[in-house]
Amino acid sequence: MPHVLIVEDEPSIVTPLKFLMEQEGCSVQIVSDGAAVMPAIAAQRPDLILLDVMLPSRNGYDLCRAIRERPEGND
Template sequence: MTKVLVVDDEPNIVLSLEFLMQQAGFEVMTAEDGETALTRVAETRPDLVLLDISLPGIGGFDVLERLRADPDLARLPVIMLTAHGREVEREKGLALGADDYVTKPFSTRELVERVKALLGEAGQEGAS
């Protein structure tokens, strides 16, 4: 089963994203901060990460930079989530290697479509 890691420090968002991704047929793991996110990625090797920018401790941009700096994780699809729709943040996220960028509040259907599109483009062989 395809694994999605949801990283956000707001419990309500984590719960709704977890439910949404499970309904879409994904196995879901969660992390509430950047440190935990990096640990989960190392332990479970998710197929995609939904990553909030504003996190306690290590922020989303730093998590993204660390993932991209690791040759084994450099191609891991990452969708940045933010409550701030500022163009400068979007550009920074994409410049650091984010695959997509979604502003909260987001359309649940659109988010699922973006996740599925990225996983399809990432060439997930054998994913069921």
């Protein structure tokens, strides 16, 4: 089962995204704060990350760079 990490702090966006991903057979994890993203990735290793740009603690652009710089397979 594919695992999707939704990084979004707005419940009105999270709810339909989560519903749609689950309807497609995905397991879904929700993170609403930028500081929690990297630990969530290390713990669950998602197949897909839906990343908001404007987040509390850390913006989505910085997180995207940090995610891309991670060596694949290392935590």
